Amino acid sequence: MTLFQLLMLGASAFFAYKIYEHIQTLQDPQESDMKHDTPRTAEAFSPFDASSLIDKADEEMQKGDLQKALAIYSEANIKAPNNPETLFKMGYTLGQQNRDDEALEYYKEALALDPNNSYIHQAMASLYRKMAAFEKAKDHLENSLSLDANNPITYYNYGNLLVDMKDFDGAKKMYENALRLDSNMKEAQEELDKLTKEA
Numbered sequence: 779m780t781l782f783q784l785l786m787l788g789a790s791a792f793f794a795y796k797i798y799e800h801i802q803t804l805q806d807p808q809e810s811d812m813k814h815d816t817p818r819t820a821e822a823f824s825p826f827d828a829s830s831l832i833d834k835a836d837e838e839m840q841k842g843d844l845q846k847a848l849a850i851y852s853e854a855n856i857k858a859p860n861n862p863e864t865l866f867k868m869g870y871t872l873g874q875q876n877r878d879d880e881a882l883e884y885y886k887e888a889l890a891l892d893p894n895n896s897y898i899h900q901a902m903a904s905l906y907r908k909m910a911a912f913e914k915a916k917d918h919l920e921n922s923l924s925l926d927a928n929n930p931i932t933y934y935n936y937g938n939l940l941v942d943m944k945d946f947d948g949a950k951k952m953y954e955n956a957l958r959l960d961s962n963m964k965e966a967q968e969e970l971d972k973l974t975k976e977a
Contacts, residue, residue, distance in 0.1 A: 828858035832867070839871065847871050862892035866901065873905055881905055896925040900932060903939070912943050930959035934966045946973055 826834075835850035848871045855864045869884030882905055889898045899922035906915035919936045926932070937952035953970040956963055 828854040828861070828864070831857065832864060835867065839867075844871055844875050848875075860891060862888040862895065862898070865891070866895075866898055870901060873901070873908075878905060878909055894925055896922040896929065896932070899925070900935060903935060907935075907939050907942065910942075912939060915939050916943075928959060930956040930963055930966070933959070934963065934969075937966065937969060941969070941973075946976075949973060 831850050831854035835847045835854065838844075838847035838850060848868065851864055851868045851871060855861070855868060858864070865884045865888035869881045869888060872878075872881035872884065882902070885898060885902045885905065889895065889902065892898065899918040903915040903918035903922065906912070906918065916936075916939060919932060919939065922929070922932050923936075933952045933956035937949040937956065940946070940949035940952060950970060950973050953966045953973070956966040957970070960966075
């Protein structure tokens, strides 16, 4: 698991864990569910509250069961809509399944509700980079840095983006900034070493 993935999983504090059996029967949300136009009500789902569901979905993410995690996040989103944390995690889970367009929509919703969240900006930057929309990725990394200039992972991700953009001098500076903040970040050191050898 990459540093970025660990960061996304650890972006928010977990709620108290509650075990329940019903999740074995949960299914991946249908397209209508994902678009928020489902006619079902919250009472049609389990009796567990949204925070307990999010906690269980986090556990499923850590175990690698993306489908089950997405189903539980979707249920939590119906029980307690307009929660940027839930929307963010749904976007991240969809991104891990290469459902990039859907992931982006959830990230946009989360960002609209929580515009000063540097983690959402980083997640969107990562997705835009994957989609080769480099300028949009760059904009979100700049926004992330404007909100938190002391996160080494942001600089590391920015360095990776600049390598893709063939701005190798800029990438070196970003890796150096990452190492200035975290001298033990071996990934940044490895990428910096590659660029130094190729120079």
